[in-house]
Amino acid sequence: MNGAAGAVSDAHMPAKMRVEQASKIYQTKSGGVHALDNVSIDVREGEFLCLLGPSGCGKSTLLWSMAGLHGLTSGKISLGSDVINKPHPEIAMIFQEANLLPWRNLGRNIELPFEIKKQPPNRERIQKLLKRVGLEGFESKYPRELSGGMQQRASIVRSLAVDPSVLLMDEPFGALDAFTRDEMNLLIQEIWMETGKTIIFITHSIAEAVFLADRIVVMSARPGRIANIVDVDLPRPRPVKLQTTPDFLERVEAIKAMIDHRPNS
Amino acid sequence: MSDALQDKIPTFGGKGQKTEVGIAGGASALMGGPSRSAFEIAIIALVAVVIIGGAELLIRLFEVPLYIFPPPSAIGAALISEWPFLWPHLVTTICELLIGFSIGASIGFVLAAVITQFPFAEKIITPYILLLVTTPMLALVPLLVLQFGFGWEPRIIAVALASGPMVMINSATGFRRVDLAKIALAKSFGASTLQIFTKIRIPMAMPMIMVGMMIGSIFGLLTTVGAEMVGGAEGLGNRLNYYSSMIRMPQFFAVIVLLATIGITIYVIFFLIGKKWTSWES
Structure with missing residues (x-):
């Protein structure tokens, strides 16, 4: 796999994951909240897709449904021929703020998925991944002894260790400082280019979405709908300094304008 | 029931969050405690010797009867x-x-x-x-x-x-x-x-x-x-x-x-x- 993967993933490629007319209504005391309203997306094989939108636009609801952790009120999500209504072994989720178990050291955190699946841990693969993200030799450390960036890198290793084909990332770098965030964005781009995974990545940062994505699904809030889908055909690998080029800033501005054009904002 | 006691008894339901803080505080007092250096342990032992020796001395000095305090x-x-x-x-x-x-x-x-x-x-x-x-x-x-x-x-x-x-x-x-x-x-x-x-x-x-x-x-x-x-x-x-x-x-x-x-x-x-x-x- 190389950088061309994103550009090649065109309309004629088969959909890796398919969201069809997904709607979700939460019942609260004050009535139903329409979190997702008739959302349909075809996720292409091997693409880097960003879900971008303000809080309350239902992007997390959508992602958790794609992980099989939430049910939909109506509509259907499928991975290949499998309907997703419970967690699927081909799909791994990366959560906000790493979500490591504080009572386990890093090594045992990474082995958790193997324990749950009752498989012997693939130590060779784990070692390779730890080395790749620069966490080699940190296996005996506890999460509280690691920085936020290191914790999130460990959680990426945990997800990749079981070799899923789809990675769902729920604002994974939102809690990190700007420098660490740039670093993590570069790392996840590299990992994506090396592994060819299909990544669906939630963010509320337009710049982050433009930097990472092949396509950006721009969502609007209340009810959560798709406002627009934007192709990002910037060449890869994208360096951090790309973010200050006029072309990049223009794309950011264009998306910002789309979001601002919502009638009641 | 005093406030202090109420803090120690967790109630279920609505006020769970608040009680939990009290209990967690109690937890650290019970379970954690500061770790002690050898010097501090020596002082603690010394205090024990002083208390026991002092009691021995005072009881003998004032001839406290055995049936009151041995x-x-x-x-x-x-x-x-x-x-x-x-x-x-x-x-x-x-x-x-x-x-x-x-x-x-x-x-x-x-x-x-x-x-x-x-x-x-x-x-x-x-x-x-x-x-x-x-x-x-x-x-x-x-x-x-x-x-x-x-x-x-x-x-x-x-x-x-x-x-x-x-x-x-x-x-x-x-x-x-x-x-x-x-x-x-x-x-x-x-x-x-x-x-x-x-x-x-x-x-x-x-x-x-x-x-x-x-x-x-x-x-x-x-x-x-x-x-x-x-x-x-x-x-x-x-x-x-x-x-x-x-x-x-x-x-x-x-x-x-x-x-x-x-x-x-x-x-x-x-x-x-x-x-x-x-x-x-x-």
């Missing part, structure tokens, strides 16, 4: 000379405590784990658990003696009734500390309900479970000794009655030394377990 040396001598007669009672007390606590703690733990899964049932049962926590189970011993006689049964039942609710109410506080993201994490890898329980919920609740075990075992010790004093033909509580009625104060205090040793041993055991299993929280 000097430490007399207590030590009594402990040695009475040991052949005391140790069977010590074994009885420890066995009653261990058996009663094991029964009570197991039931309390299982009940907490199950009941926290059903918020409605939890709300219904909670007042009754609080009743068990706040009522001194010692009061039931005469009734139990009527039922079971002066054997070990009433005492073990009383110990289980005293320690079980303590374990239950603290464990329940622990089990209610659900972190949905961590449960979702386990689920996303396909975890079963049982796996979520053993790999996420129990470790998460462990600090509070340990607090419950510690408080429960100390309540158990109180109840064991009290029950032996009220309705027992054997055990260290019975010996307290016996020696005080005979005005054999050195022997009486020797029994107190044994009880204090049991109490401290309980504390140390749970301190060490807590250090191993719950250190991640500090």
Whole structure:
């Protein structure tokens, strides 16, 4: 796999994951909240897709449904021929703020998925991944002894260790400082280019979405709908300094304008 | 009920969050404590020597009669000379405590784990658990003696009734500390309900479970000794009655030394377990 993967993933490629007319209504005391309203997306094989939108636009609801952790009120999500209504072994989720178990050291955190699946841990693969993200030799450390960036890198290793084909990332770098965030964005781009995974990545940062994505699904809030889908055909690998080029800033501005054009904002 | 007491007794339902803070504070005081340097340990030992030596000196200096307060040396001598007669009672007390606590703690733990899964049932049962926590189970011993006689049964039942609710109410506080993201994490890898329980919920609740075990075992010790004093033909509580009625104060205090040793041993055991299993929280 190389950088061309994103550009090649065109309309004629088969959909890796398919969201069809997904709607979700939460019942609260004050009535139903329409979190997702008739959302349909075809996720292409091997693409880097960003879900971008303000809080309350239902992007997390959508992602958790794609992980099989939430049910939909109506509509259907499928991975290949499998309907997703419970967690699927081909799909791994990366959560906000790493979500490591504080009572386990890093090594045992990474082995958790193997324990749950009752498989012997693939130590060779784990070692390779730890080395790749620069966490080699940190296996005996506890999460509280690691920085936020290191914790999130460990959680990426945990997800990749079981070799899923789809990675769902729920604002994974939102809690990190700007420098660490740039670093993590570069790392996840590299990992994506090396592994060819299909990544669906939630963010509320337009710049982050433009930097990472092949396509950006721009969502609007209340009810959560798709406002627009934007192709990002910037060449890869994208360096951090790309973010200050006029072309990049223009794309950011264009998306910002789309979001601002919502009638009641 | 004073504010301080209210802080220590967790209530279920709406105010859970607030109570949890109080309990967690208590937890760190019970389980954590500052680590001590060799110098500090030396000072603590020195203070003990000063207190014991001072007591010895003052009691001898003012010629306090033996039946009012025996000097430490007399207590030590009594402990040695009475040991052949005391140790069977010590074994009885420890066995009653261990058996009663094991029964009570197991039931309390299982009940907490199950009941926290059903918020409605939890709300219904909670007042009754609080009743068990706040009522001194010692009061039931005469009734139990009527039922079971002066054997070990009433005492073990009383110990289980005293320690079980303590374990239950603290464990329940622990089990209610659900972190949905961590449960979702386990689920996303396909975890079963049982796996979520053993790999996420129990470790998460462990600090509070340990607090419950510690408080429960100390309540158990109180109840064991009290029950032996009220309705027992054997055990260290019975010996307290016996020696005080005979005005054999050195022997009486020797029994107190044994009880204090049991109490401290309980504390140390749970301190060490807590250090191993719950250190991640500090």
